[in-house]
Amino acid sequence: MKDVRVRFAPSPTGYLHIGGLRTALYNYLFAKKNNGKFILRIEDTDQTRLVEGAIENLIDSLQWAGIEYDEGVFVEDHKVVQKGDHGPYIQSQRLDIYKKHVDQLIESGHAYYCFCSKERLDQVRDEQKIKGLVPKYDGLCRSIPIEEAKKRVANGEECVVRLKLPHNRDIKFYDIVRGEIVINTKDIDDQVLLKSDGFPTYHMAVVVDDHLMDITHIVRGEEWLPSTPKHVFLYEAFGWEKPEYVHLPTVLNKDRKKLSKRQGDVSVDDFKARGYLPEGLINYLALVGWSPEDNEEIMSMDEMVEKFSFDRVAKTGGIFDKDKLDWVNGHYIRSSSVERISKLAIPYLVEAGYIDEKFAQENTSWIETLVDTVKESVSYISEIPEKVKFIFDEDVEMEEDAQELLGGEQIPQLFNAIVGELKTIEEIDMDYAKSFMKTIQKSTGIKGKNLYMPTRAAITGSVHGPEMVNIIYLLGKDKIIKRVEKLLNK
Ligand code: GLU
Numbered sequence: 001m002k003d004v005r006v007r008f009a010p011s012p013t014g015y016l017h018i019g020g021l022r023t024a025l026y027n028y029l030f031a032k033k034n035n036g037k038f039i040l041r042i043e044d045t046d047q048t049r050l051v052e053g054a055i056e057n058l059i060d061s062l063q064w065a066g067i068e069y070d071e072g073v074f075v076e077d078h079k080v081v082q083k084g085d086h087g088p089y090i091q092s093q094r095l096d097i098y099k100k101h102v103d104q105l106i107e108s109g110h111a112y113y114c115f116c117s118k119e120r121l122d123q124v125r126d127e128q129k130i131k132g133l134v135p136k137y138d139g140l141c142r143s144i145p146i147e148e149a150k151k152r153v154a155n156g157e158e159c160v161v162r163l164k165l166p167h168n169r170d171i172k173f174y175d176i177v178r179g180e181i182v183i184n185t186k187d188i189d190d191q192v193l194l195k196s197d198g199f200p201t202y203h204m205a206v207v208v209d210d211h212l213m214d215i216t217h218i219v220r221g222e223e224w225l226p227s228t229p230k231h232v233f234l235y236e237a238f239g240w241e242k243p244e245y246v247h248l249p250t251v252l253n254k255d256r257k258k259l260s261k262r263q264g265d266v267s268v269d270d271f272k273a274r275g276y277l278p279e280g281l282i283n284y285l286a287l288v289g290w291s292p293e294d295n296e297e298i299m300s301m302d303e304m305v306e307k308f309s310f311d312r313v314a315k316t317g318g319i320f321d322k323d324k325l326d327w328v329n330g331h332y333i334r335s336s337s338v339e340r341i342s343k344l345a346i347p348y349l350v351e352a353g354y355i356d357e358k359f360a361q362e363n364t365s366w367i368e369t370l371v372d373t374v375k376e377s378v379s380y381i382s383e384i385p386e387k388v389k390f391i392f393d394e395d396v397e398m399e400e401d402a403q404e405l406l407g408g409e410q411i412p413q414l415f416n417a418i419v420g421e422l423k424t425i426e427e428i429d430m431d432y433a434k435s436f437m438k439t440i441q442k443s444t445g446i447k448g449k450n451l452y453m454p455t456r457a458a459i460t461g462s463v464h465g466p467e468m469v470n471i472i473y474l475l476g477k478d479k480i481i482k483r484v485e486k487l488l489n490k
Helices: 018-033 054-065 094-108 118-129 146-154 202-212 222-238 268-273 278-287 301-307 322-335 338-351 357-362 364-377 381-392 400-405 411-422 430-444 448-460 466-490
Strands: 004-006 037-040 071-076 077-084 110-114 160-163 171-174 179-184 192-194 218-220 243-248
Touching: 004 018, 004 218, 018 037, 018 054, 018 243, 018 268, 018 278, 018 301, 054 071, 054 268, 054 278, 077 110, 094 110, 094 160, 094 192, 094 202, 094 222, 110 146, 118 222, 160 218, 171 222, 171 243, 179 222, 179 448, 192 202, 192 411, 202 222, 218 222, 222 243, 268 278, 278 322, 322 364, 338 357, 338 364, 338 381, 357 364, 364 381, 364 466, 381 466, 400 448, 411 448, 411 466, 430 448, 430 466, 448 466
Parallel strands: 004 037, 037 071, 218 243
Antiparallel strands: 071 077, 110 160, 160 192, 171 179
């Protein structure tokens, strides 16, 4: 087998969709597994859809996700740079290359100039639609003699160049996931290859670039499957060996519809902002449309590289199941160090208004205890503020079953003891917090459920929750006194 070279070729039209991230991931896994090279190429031939900063954002998202590539477009010192000996890797910088190849196709009779106006094309389409036909170019300009067409071009007449597909011919290719695919040219349009603005279309550029960049396997979303026969025909027209094809199933939502922005998070940025860990998102995404032979679900990047193969990529849409993502990500949060999760949690705590940067810097160990207290119960980092809200709130919100516990006859004695004991000390440190409940037990003789449950209810407003020692430490003297005294004075 030739040295494997694969590419991810996004268009810089905004953010990186998680479906795109999964395409990049499968390319990466396949390249790594086969000691191949992975290339990032930017497909910006549709100048009307460009978004400022999108290239930087794409690269940033890939980097965050831990997907490294060997050649192509990078960002260094806030500047977009290119590396590798198959460049340029940004299509708008390769216009002369496409032009040369389009000319070659015109000379060999595989392409032709088309002078049809937009109005005419619209009219043709409308008529076809009325007749119930698939709208496509009717081929009017196919028969213009080449010399005449060239004269018209030289005279400055506006035109495009179209692919001259043979009539009624089966185009066959093999897709590693889907097997042999046959499409007849009667179902394919004479695709525009070069637009009137001198830019190639995606179809022209993708074929030329994949060939010149020595790409061996095209791994992309299944939405490109209908375009592949045109590409295959172009390889033939140029006399080039065509690459292998792998079309990946679309990432779908639970209703089996394409995951779209209208239904919520779809971009890598969205998931990053919610505080998913890159390894959690990547691990989960790998499973949307692929599973390893041993059906293992939790895998590091290295394990995925080792286990990855296209044989186990599904033919039909992979369902994006947020609950499962949360389960996978929760696993990674639980197995991460408290130091790491605390650092990641700080911006969310600041945003919630619970702490400020200065406090965070000066109270690392307090914040680590805070985060450690709830770390087991969150699926992503932005859930943390809600979980620790009861520590920061001035007053507790009393749940019903907590309220019920406060009527016991031992309560006045218990609460008075808590307040009395706390008033004798300066502040609660961890050692004191550890012995506090024992101290109260000793001084009151109240124990077990009668001691712990109402105390938890009084200071947290709930009958369930994390470790009491941590809560006592985190709340501190003043807050506990305030909460308990308020109940005593009711
Ligand atoms: N530029 C295309 C996209 O945005 C790439 C398709 C391909 O990989 O061939 O998805």
